[in-house]
Amino acid sequence: MIVKQMTDLIGNTPLLEINQAVHGLRNINLYAKLELFSPFGSVKDKTAWSMLRHDLDQIKQKSQTVIESSSGNTAKAIQMICSMHDIPFKIVTNRVRVREVKQILQLLGTEIEELPGKSQCLDPTDPNDPLFIVEKIMSSEPGKYFHTSQYTNERNTEAHFEMTGAEIAKDLGSVDYFIGGLGTTGSTRGTGEFLKRTNQSLKNIGIVSSKNGFIPGIRNSDEMHEVGLFDRNFYDEIIEVTVDESLDAMLRLVRSCGVLSGPTGGASFAGALRFLRSIDAELTESRNAVFLVCDRTEWYLSYIQKYRPQLFGLTRKAESVRTLSDAELAGAPELGLEQAEHWLASDPKPLVVDLRGSLAFKGSHIKHSINIPAETLEEMSETGLPFSADQKVLFVCPVGDQSRKFAAFFKARGIDCLSLAGGFVAWRDAGKPTQRPSARKTGGLATVK
Amino acid sequence: MSATKSEDRQITATAEAKRGLQPTAVSSVRETLTLTPAVHPIIQEFLAAGELLDELTAALGSPLNILFPQIAGSNVDGFHDKLDKLSLRGRVYFAHKANRSDSITRQLSFEHCYIDVSSTNELRHALGSGFNARRIQATGPKNTAFLTLALQHGIVISIDSNWELRELLSLKKSLQTEQKVPLLLRVSGFRSAHSQYRSKASRFGIPLAEIAQTFALLEPAEDDIHLLGFSFHLDTTSIPEKGQAIENCLELFERAISLGFDPTVLNIGGGFKTNYLASEQDWHRYTTAIRDAALGARPPLTWQSNTFGLLPDKGALRGSFNSYSYYDPLTGPGFLEELLAHQLPDQGDTTAGAMLRDNGIELWIEPGRSLLDQCGITVGRVNSVRNSSQGDLLVCLNMKRQDICFLDQEIFVDPIVIYKDQPDTENPPSAVYFAGNLCLESDLIYRHQTFLPAVPQPGDLVVFANTAGYFMDFSASQAIMQPTAAKIAVYKQNNRFAWSLDDQYQPRRFSRQENS
Numbered sequence: 001m002i003v004k005q006m007t008d009l010i011g012n013t014p015l016l017e018i019n020q021a022v023h024g025l026r027n028i029n030l031y032a033k034l035e036l037f038s039p040f041g042s043v044k045d046k047t048a049w050s051m052l053r054h055d056l057d058q059i060k061q062k063s064q065t066v067i068e069s070s071s072g073n074t075a076k077a078i079q080m081i082c083s084m085h086d087i088p089f090k091i092v093t094n095r096v097r098v099r100e101v102k103q104i105l106q107l108l109g110t111e112i113e114e115l116p117g118k119s120q121c122l123d124p125t126d127p128n129d130p131l132f133i134v135e136k137i138m139s140s141e142p143g144k145y146f147h148t149s150q151y152t153n154e155r156n157t158e159a160h161f162e163m164t165g166a167e168i169a170k171d172l173g174s175v176d177y178f179i180g181g182l183g184t185t186g187s188t189r190g191t192g193e194f195l196k197r198t199n200q201s202l203k204n205i206g207i208v209s210s211k212n213g214f215i216p217g218i219r220n221s222d223e224m225h226e227v228g229l230f231d232r233n234f235y236d237e238i239i240e241v242t243v244d245e246s247l248d249a250m251l252r253l254v255r256s257c258g259v260l261s262g263p264t265g266g267a268s269f270a271g272a273l274r275f276l277r278s279i280d281a282e283l284t285e286s287r288n289a290v291f292l293v294c295d296r297t298e299w300y301l302s303y304i305q306k307y308r309p310q311l312f313g314l315t316r317k318a319e320s321v322r323t324l325s326d327a328e329l330a331g332a333p334e335l336g337l338e339q340a341e342h343w344l345a346s347d348p349k350p351l352v353v354d355l356r357g358s359l360a361f362k363g364s365h366i367k368h369s370i371n372i373p374a375e376t377l378e379e380m381s382e383t384g385l386p387f388s389a390d391q392k393v394l395f396v397c398p399v400g401d402q403s404r405k406f407a408a409f410f411k412a413r414g415i416d417c418l419s420l421a422g423g424f425v426a427w428r429d430a431g432k433p434t435q436r437p438s439a440r441k442t443g444g445l446a447t448v449k
Numbered sequence: 450m451s452a453t454k455s456e457d458r459q460i461t462a463t464a465e466a467k468r469g470l471q472p473t474a475v476s477s478v479r480e481t482l483t484l485t486p487a488v489h490p491i492i493q494e495f496l497a498a499g500e501l502l503d504e505l506t507a508a509l510g511s512p513l514n515i516l517f518p519q520i521a522g523s524n525v526d527g528f529h530d531k532l533d534k535l536s537l538r539g540r541v542y543f544a545h546k547a548n549r550s551d552s553i554t555r556q557l558s559f560e561h562c563y564i565d566v567s568s569t570n571e572l573r574h575a576l577g578s579g580f581n582a583r584r585i586q587a588t589g590p591k592n593t594a595f596l597t598l599a600l601q602h603g604i605v606i607s608i609d610s611n612w613e614l615r616e617l618l619s620l621k622k623s624l625q626t627e628q629k630v631p632l633l634l635r636v637s638g639f640r641s642a643h644s645q646y647r648s649k650a651s652r653f654g655i656p657l658a659e660i661a662q663t664f665a666l667l668e669p670a671e672d673d674i675h676l677l678g679f680s681f682h683l684d685t686t687s688i689p690e691k692g693q694a695i696e697n698c699l700e701l702f703e704r705a706i707s708l709g710f711d712p713t714v715l716n717i718g719g720g721f722k723t724n725y726l727a728s729e730q731d732w733h734r735y736t737t738a739i740r741d742a743a744l745g746a747r748p749p750l751t752w753q754s755n756t757f758g759l760l761p762d763k764g765a766l767r768g769s770f771n772s773y774s775y776y777d778p779l780t781g782p783g784f785l786e787e788l789l790a791h792q793l794p795d796q797g798d799t800t801a802g803a804m805l806r807d808n809g810i811e812l813w814i815e816p817g818r819s820l821l822d823q824c825g826i827t828v829g830r831v832n833s834v835r836n837s838s839q840g841d842l843l844v845c846l847n848m849k850r851q852d853i854c855f856l857d858q859e860i861f862v863d864p865i866v867i868y869k870d871q872p873d874t875e876n877p878p879s880a881v882y883f884a885g886n887l888c889l890e891s892d893l894i895y896r897h898q899t900f901l902p903a904v905p906q907p908g909d910l911v912v913f914a915n916t917a918g919y920f921m922d923f924s925a926s927q928a929i930m931q932p933t934a935a936k937i938a939v940y941k942q943n944n945r946f947a948w949s950l951d952d953q954y955q956p957r958r959f960s961r962q963e964n965s
Contacts, residue, residue, distance in 0.1 A: 092647075106643070116648045117687020118774065129769050133647065151765075211733040212778075222733075225740050228765040357808035359699065363706040373807055375799070398809030401536055424809060437707060 007081065009039040010049050011163045015171045015290070022256050027283035028177070028276050031290045032259060032269070033168060035187075040077045042295035043164070043187050048077035050159030051148045056085055059146045067137065067145040069093055069130040072101040073217060073295055074150050074184075079108045090145075092130050092137065098216050099302040152228035156186030157193070165194025168290055174198055177289035179205040179272040181218035181264045182238070185230045187292060192234065206235040207271035213243040216303060217264040217294060237275065243307055245270040254297060262300050265293035321378045321409045332408035334421045337430050340394060343418065350392035353377070355402055356424060364434040366396060366427060374402050381406075385413055393417035396424050480879075481900040482735045482750070484775070484863045485727040486914040489520055489823035491941055496865065496912060501946055502828070505937065506910060511830035512848035512934035514921050516548075516951060518556035519940050519959040520824045525562045526961070527782040528814065535789060535802045537812050542586055544719050544817030545571045547918045552938035552954035553824060554578040559956040565815045569595045576602065579956065586716075588635070588680075588815070590653070593620070600626055607633040607680050607716065611659055614666050621673050630673060633680040633716055634663060639690075639697045643794045646690055654681060657697065664708055676710045678702070682718025682815065686774075691717065692791040695801050699793075702810070715805060716813035717788075722780040723818045725862045725915050732776030735861060739897075740766060752841075752882060752896040757859065775861045781819035818918035825917030827853050827934065829864075829894075831909045832886065841898075842881045844905050849885035850892050851926050852934055855919040863899050867910040872903030883911065886931050 003009055014037060018030040035043035052059075052066070059066065065088040068078055075091045082089040091105070094115035105112055115130060131151070138145045150156050164187060168175060175195045180188040185206070192204040209215040211222060221240065224230050232238075243263075250266025253259040261269070272291040297304075305312055335343060344350055344366075352369035354361055361371040372380075374397065380386045387393055393415060395403035400423035407419035420427065428434055488496075495517075496502065506513055525541050532539045542565040543557050549571075557564065558579030566572045567589035575585050582602040587595065590609045596617055599606050601624070608614045621630060637654030655663055667676060679698045683691055698715055705712045726732050741747040743756040743766060751757070758771035779787060789802030789812075796804055805812050829846035837843050854860060864883070880898035905911065913920075925933045936951035942963060949955075 112645060114644060114646045116646050117685035117690050129767060131767060211737075212729055222737050222740055225744060225766040228763065230765070355807070357804060359702055359706070360808035360810070362703065363711055375803065375807070398806070399538065436711075437709065 006039045006084065007049055007053075010045045011038075012167060013037045013164075015168060016257070016259065018257060022252065023273060023276075025273075025276055025280045027280055027285065028287045028289050030272065030276070031168075031172065031288065032253070032257070032261075032265075032293050033164065033290055034259065034293050035164075036259070036261060036265070036293055036296045040080045041299070042073035042077065043160075043292060044073035044294075045077045046159040046163050047150060047156045047184070047186055048074055048081055048148070050155045050162075051150065051153050052078065052081055054155075055146065056081075056087070059087055060085060062143065064146040065090055065144060066148060067092070067134055068148045068150060069134055070150065071216065072098065072105075072299070074148075075105055075110060076101075076108065078148060079105065079110045083108065090137075092133050094130055097214060097303075098300055100299050101216070104299065150184050150186065151226075153186075154229075156184055157190040157229060160187045160190025161194045162190075164292075165191040169195060169198050172288055172290070174288065175202060175290050176287040177203050177205060177272075177276065178291075179207065179268050179275065179289065180292040181215075181268050181271075181294060182206045182208050182224060182230070183218050183227075185224075185227055187294075189229065189231070189234060191292075203236040204234060205271065205275050206238045207267050208238055208240050209246075209267065210240050210242045215241070215243060215246050215263055215267050216300060217262075218267060239271040239275055241267045241271050241274075245274075247304065247307055249273070250297070253293070259293060260297045261293045262295040262297055263303065264295065265291075268292050268294070320382055321405050324405055324408055328408050328412060329405060331411075332404040333411050333418045334400075334404060334407070335394070335418045336421050337426060337432060340418070340420050340427075341432060343392075344394065346392075348390075348392065350394050350418075351387075352394045352396060353406075354424070355395060355397040355406065360398070360424070362437065364428065364436045366424070367433060367435050369396065374406070377406065381409065385410075385415070387415050387417075389414060391415070394420055396420045396427070399423040399425050482731075482738055482880075482898075483900055484731050484735055484861055486862045486865065487725060487727045487823075488865070488914050489517070491517060491520065492823065492826060492914070494941070495939060495946055496867070498946065499867070501939075501948065502867070502910065505948065506828055506830060509935040509937065510932065511828065511846070511910075512852045513828045514825060514916070514934040514936045514951075515828065516550050516552050516825040516917060516936065516938045517940065518550075518552045518824065518938055518954065518956070519963065521553055521557055521821060522560045522959060523961065524781070524816075524820050524822055524824070525557070525560045528785060528816065528820075529561060531782045531786045531789070532812065534786075535806060537789070537802060537806050538809075539812035539814065541820070542716075542813060542815045543820050544815045545575060547817030547821050548825070548921060548923075549574070550825075550917075550936060550938075551578065551952045552949075552956075553821065553917070554580075555954055555956040558584075559958065563813075569598055572598055572602075572604070586633075586813075588682075596620055597624065600624055600630065603628045603630070605631045605633060605677065607635045608655070608663075609635050609653055610655055611662050611666065614663060618666065618670055618673060629675040631675050631677050632667075633677050633714060634660075634701075635680045635682070635716075636660065636698065636701065637681065639681075639683075639694045641693050641696060641795060644689065644693060646687075646693070648690065649684065651684070660701065660704075664705070667710070668708065676705060676712055678712040678714030678716070678810070680714075680716030680718065680813070682720065684720065686720065686722060688788050688791050691720075691788055692793055692801060695804075696793050696795045699796065699804065699808075702808075713809065714811045714813055716815065719815040719817050719819075721782075721784045721814070721816050721819040722774075722777050723822045723915070723918060724775075724777045724780045725860075726776040729776050729778070732774075732861075735897075736770060736772075739770065750880065750898045752893055755896050772859060772861060781816070781822060784819075785814065821918035823915055823917075825915070825921055827913040827916040827921055829911045829913070831905045831907050831911060833907055834904060837882070842878050842904070843884045844881045844911070845884045845886065846894055846911055847886055848894065848934070849887045849926075849928065849931055850894055851924045851928070852885075852922070853894065853913050853916055853920045855923050857924070859896055860913070860920065861897065862914065865912040865914065866901060866903075866905050867912060868903060868905065869909055870906065874903045876904075877902055878904045881905075887929055889928075 016032045023030045038045040090111040092113045211220045246267035249270035253261040268291040354369045355374040395406045397403040403419040542563040555578045563584045564575045586605040587599045588607040635654040637651040638656040742749045743759040760767040792798040829848040832845045883894035885892035938954040939948045
């Protein structure tokens, strides 16, 4: 298959029949509309393409910048299209809450303007509303920006009427239940409206997140009020899904169906199952249901890790500085300041290992020492012994607590080592010799301390 | 699963009331949108006992501010627990501005606590309340009188501008004080390549763009000053934004070290937030109702249909709900812990806490509101109960809006009504407005409706919980010669409650057990 433009690949996403053993419904055939197959990775490719395709020449001709308030997928898709046409793109948002989503946008070169967090001392004159800020930016330089305005743009809905809805109807004929997450509501509205033409008794089900949870890409019931395209009457039912339910369902899609769905696809699957199970038992004939899988798993790894750290099994090595027992720690070899100073002059000369951060080390340190920050030495110690058996070592940290752990750990492994009691702070405060940066780099008048 | 089901129904019902549908007529089931306050067990016990409260209000009048100084001590410990957990060295400074009470300040001088003062009188008050100079820090913009007193006592001064630094250096020369002045530099205007926040302008601190001038002023003054480190306070609840400020400050440490200074302190200010409500569900239901009302999908539940910053626009809502988040699951020590666990992109994703610990940097914090969480209540007496011209039920209190509202911010937390006679719960009111005692249309204690189990009667007491942090008397005035509240301290020791006038309070040691 040869294509000329990546945008030619937008549309015609496949429809996967979910195995009955997975969904357990008796009378309903459940299909997943795999928008994750779209070239830029999400259902928003259709939205972005539809909002921009007619105006690309104009935008380019007028040297405009495209501006949008988006948290992720729309921004990604718009940026890809803009990049292909050498058009600058800027987003204003207070909703980039997933690290990878922001990183992808940075990789693509999007100009991201983030709104500040909520104030402690509220200022009623400060609207802190992305749409308001977008308008302010636009009116400060009239004509410079092209606002795609996904929350009010009817082309958002049209895209899914013409593509998503028509595609499903072509593949499946009549659909009885259509389920999708609510963000701008463009995809559920457009798709639902088309499918309603082929089956008047179609039920449209919208999925929102619970008010105390955050599911990327879909809103909670209150936030729906801010969406211009939203029309409550269009939906036969609105179902609220928790973060836990979405992630459970997402994992089933990933592990049982081979669908690398993101959390929003999981939310739709969870909502679909909840709704369909409640009616399945009373059905006497076969029905078709379709839910949307909006995007892919990989964008959301940090989000998933936050809610399900156990999935990533970050187990520590059994033997590590962190897992020292209290008994082992109690036996940590320590030296007071005077003794330590004396020991440092002994033969062979002990190595001073400064466990502090590089910034503190740069500020001042004990003479002839080497800086290996605690975290780094801990990693090194998990793979082996970094000191020769005939090398004496003095561990130094800020106040002598961490150095005790390392001294205990390495002593138990045969290294002749000690911890400096009271740490560098005690050493410095007692006026023991330290090495400081030799001279000021700027302001030549100043003298060396 | 069944619990989730019933929640669904509720959400669906709310959603049903949205756009396109007529506001539903008042249903046969009475709607109660409560905002139940979170109340400390000691205060619950005090209110339940009743008798002492009756005597106190009879003797001292309405409004009455009651402080519970012993609770502040446990709050200080809460912050230290988090620092200890991370092996971080640090200090907790009470942001004095949150409450000018004697009893609180005196009690905190007995605790593992320092104090941050922002005016000459706050400094005098801190010294007189038992804080010695080593435990005091001067912050905020300072005039000459404040700087002079601070210099005389040798307290830590957080420099707020280059003007202030010049003034300080020249004052030090003329006063001929011997001790080096311990300084922090408060900075503002943070930037980074990885995030562009449309941050709000700040009136405080030295803009980072001017920091070169600051160093140029400090270098020749090496014998007069001791640069302890840097400080900031950002008016935001966003952890990444504060993380960016920490990153910027770490760069300043590096710069200062290169210049031969030896900074060891980072002061990250306050803003750790406080939770006021017992139930998350309460907060969501009430705020949803305000949004529904703003769209016209339900009858208003606010005075003059105030929408608190939300604007209906062609069936959608614009703007944002201008209110403190009275329900907040991540506050005080918990918020500090989360901030310290934040990864700093410019430092190879090391956490803020590890960065400070490993570099031997002391962390200073300045909690105000969260340090006074649950440390006080405000009590008002009902003067009369009447109807407004629109037929709304008004419960008029012998106090005014400024007696509890901080800079006119609305408080969405139900007061506790103490009914002196058996309340008539058979005929509950649909909702009431609490009004004040000024002859001003705007003097409503609350501009939103409160749903009560029974109509209060004249003489009943109305208790506003958790007012010690900023609410109590921050904005109180004596307009139309109405009195401001008397202030007293109540404490529980040896299993009984005792009280004193706020200015007669003697600090004492409380066991942790007594504080819970």
